[in-house]
Amino acid sequence: MRYHLNEGQFDIPDDGRIDRSMNVLAMPDGSGTTLIVSRDALQAQETLEQFVTRQMRDLTRQVSQLKEVSRGGVAIGSPIRELRGIELVTQFRQNGQALYQRQAVCQLSPASRNVLILTASSAIPFDAEALAIWQRALASFQPRT
Incomplete structure (x- = not known):
C-alpha cells in the first residue's frame, strides 16, 4: 500500500494495518x-x-468530568465533495487542566471503514475567533482522490 503524508509517501505492507496516525x-x-x-x-x-x-x-476512562455538550450532524467540505459526519462538543479535565473540544467524525467513503476525526481543542471556551477557525477548517476540507 502506498502511504501518503504531507512530507511524502512510502510503501508499507497491505496486511490490514489501521492508520491511527495523528x-x-x-x-x-x-x-x-x-x-x-x-x-x-x-x-x-x-x-x-x-x-x-x-x-x-x-x-470517559481516560479523563475526568467529561461532559458531552452536544452531538449532531455536520457537513465537512464543499457541497460538491461534501462528507457527512457527526460533530461532538465536549469539555473535560485532563491532568488537572480544563479542555474544550469540538470534533467532526466522518467516514472517508461509504465503502471504507476508515474514519477521519478533526478536532479543535482549547484550554478556554471557544470564542467567535476559535469557532470561525473551526468552521473554516471544516468547510475547506478536500478529500484526496
Missing part, C-alpha cells in the same frame, strides 16, 4: 486553539454513531 497543529507557545487530525477505523459491522459512542466511552 497530526497536531499548535501555536508555538501553546496558546490558542490546537487543531488535530487523527484517523481510526470502524470495527466490523459498526456504524459511525456506534463508533462515536464507543470512543466517548473510552474517553
Whole structure:
C-alpha cells in the first residue's frame, strides 16, 4: 500500500494495518486553539454513531468530568465533495487542566471503514475567533482522490 503524508509517501505492507496516525497543529507557545487530525477505523459491522459512542466511552476512562455538550450532524467540505459526519462538543479535565473540544467524525467513503476525526481543542471556551477557525477548517476540507 502506498502511504501518503504531507512530507511524502512510502510503501508499507497491505496486511490490514489501521492508520491511527495523528497530526497536531499548535501555536508555538501553546496558546490558542490546537487543531488535530487523527484517523481510526470502524470495527466490523459498526456504524459511525456506534463508533462515536464507543470512543466517548473510552474517553470517559481516560479523563475526568467529561461532559458531552452536544452531538449532531455536520457537513465537512464543499457541497460538491461534501462528507457527512457527526460533530461532538465536549469539555473535560485532563491532568488537572480544563479542555474544550469540538470534533467532526466522518467516514472517508461509504465503502471504507476508515474514519477521519478533526478536532479543535482549547484550554478556554471557544470564542467567535476559535469557532470561525473551526468552521473554516471544516468547510475547506478536500478529500484526496
